[in-house]
Amino acid sequence: MMFKFRKQWHRKSISSVIVCCNKGIGDVVLTLHLAPLLKHYCPGIKVFFLVNSHISALIEKYNHIDGAILWDEDTTYENLIRSIKRTKADAWIMTHLIDKKRDKILLKAAKKAEIPLRIGMMNRFFFWRTCNYLVYLSRSKNGLHEAQSNEMLLRPFGHWKINSINQIRELIHFTPKSSLLPNFIEELFKDNTKVNIILHPGSNGNGKEWPIYLMRRMLLLLKEKKVPVRILLTGSEEEYHLKGSELEVESLETVNLMGQLTLDKLITLIYRCDGLIASGTGPLHLAAALGIKTLGLFPATPFIGIKRWLPLGKKVDVLEPEGCKPDGYFNCFCKNECDCMSGIFPETVAEWIEELVAEKLINLESRALAQFHL
Numbered sequence: 001m002m003f004k005f006r007k008q009w010h011r012k013s014i015s016s017v018i019v020c021c022n023k024g025i026g027d028v029v030l031t032l033h034l035a036p037l038l039k040h041y042c043p044g045i046k047v048f049f050l051v052n053s054h055i056s057a058l059i060e061k062y063n064h065i066d067g068a069i070l071w072d073e074d075t076t077y078e079n080l081i082r083s084i085k086r087t088k089a090d091a092w093i094m095t096h097l098i099d100k101k102r103d104k105i106l107l108k109a110a111k112k113a114e115i116p117l118r119i120g121m122m123n124r125f126f127f128w129r130t131c132n133y134l135v136y137l138s139r140s141k142n143g144l145h146e147a148q149s150n151e152m153l154l155r156p157f158g159h160w161k162i163n164s165i166n167q168i169r170e171l172i173h174f175t176p177k178s179s180l181l182p183n184f185i186e187e188l189f190k191d192n193t194k195v196n197i198i199l200h201p202g203s204n205g206n207g208k209e210w211p212i213y214l215m216r217r218m219l220l221l222l223k224e225k226k227v228p229v230r231i232l233l234t235g236s237e238e239e240y241h242l243k244g245s246e247l248e249v250e251s252l253e254t255v256n257l258m259g260q261l262t263l264d265k266l267i268t269l270i271y272r273c274d275g276l277i278a279s280g281t282g283p284l285h286l287a288a289a290l291g292i293k294t295l296g297l298f299p300a301t302p303f304i305g306i307k308r309w310l311p312l313g314k315k316v317d318v319l320e321p322e323g324c325k326p327d328g329y330f331n332c333f334c335k336n337e338c339d340c341m342s343g344i345f346p347e348t349v350a351e352w353i354e355e356l357v358a359e360k361l362i363n364l365e366s367r368a369l370a371q372f373h374l
Helices: 025-029 034-041 053-061 077-086 100-112 146-157 165-172 183-189 212-224 237-242 263-272 282-290 346-373
Strands: 016-020 046-051 067-070 091-094 117-121 133-135 195-200 229-233 254-256 275-279 293-297 316-319
Touching: 016 034, 016 100, 025 053, 025 282, 034 046, 034 146, 046 053, 053 067, 053 263, 067 077, 077 100, 091 100, 091 146, 100 117, 117 146, 133 146, 146 165, 195 263, 195 282, 195 346, 212 229, 212 346, 263 282, 275 282, 275 346, 282 293, 293 346, 316 346
Parallel strands: 016 046, 016 091, 046 067, 091 117, 117 133, 195 229, 195 275, 229 254, 275 293, 293 316
Antiparallel strands: none
16 A cells, blocks of 8 residues: 555645644644745645634734634534535645544545545554555654644655744744724723733643742732833633732732633734743744744753744743753653742743843833934
């Protein structure tokens, strides 16, 4: 059967591609650049992304993607096939593994829709029965960034040289179409005396989080130093009940937006703010792609660490815990009782915020002087 995996595909015959990335925000952000790359190899091609319905706002704001196919667990198999057929796709790229049950549904639907070229990963047995071009891809062993690993699935299109991080950074960057925020948030942006910084405390269970008590200590340091900053808390409503209430510091302006924003509004908010602080989660990768100042807080563990998940933006800084070293790929020396994220000190994060605030205020003063002289 190996001959079918070595079949040469004529790029000129492909007019439409579906990129299946039915995962979280961060995974989708680090897959966006496949669209301009596909259009480079196949001029005139249409690129569709198959994503969860709550991700559709991101797809709509990225200019290189022609449309979204929405699939949630309550979507019927028949409707999924109809949506796939509607795109008249000639190729299907399965970029990520979700879970075995959902992966099988998606792959069977692609085959049932009679898509001629179906690209998947060689190291999963059920891909062999549904895909006809298999690529060996081991994200845990290849030492590549997640975005670089995604590029390996473009080999059938002639893409053999993986782009550098700097090249991918340029491809992922985008400017969203403007979208109005709720009135009370719009009023906040009219006040230029404070710098707006988003603090996203949770990760929805997708990574190691910076302890809440250290976040609170960092906020208290900002209060003591009277730093002119406004902290906007984002995340889910559930995360607010677990963490958010502890981060509302008296005499420091903290605005609770947790559970109040759709992804469309969140993207607009991030783009209009001056900075964002988060662990390795979706909003962190969004902020980097949107080009704002971004501080990522990462563990030393390679599986969810900087080398694989570095946010791709021109204004990105990252911090790792001091005194914690990886033990293999999935663990650090602390094992299951890991408290290594406490090795990221609140003083260091507060200093980053102070530098951002100083830079922002200098820019505002320079603009004011320039207008005065005019």
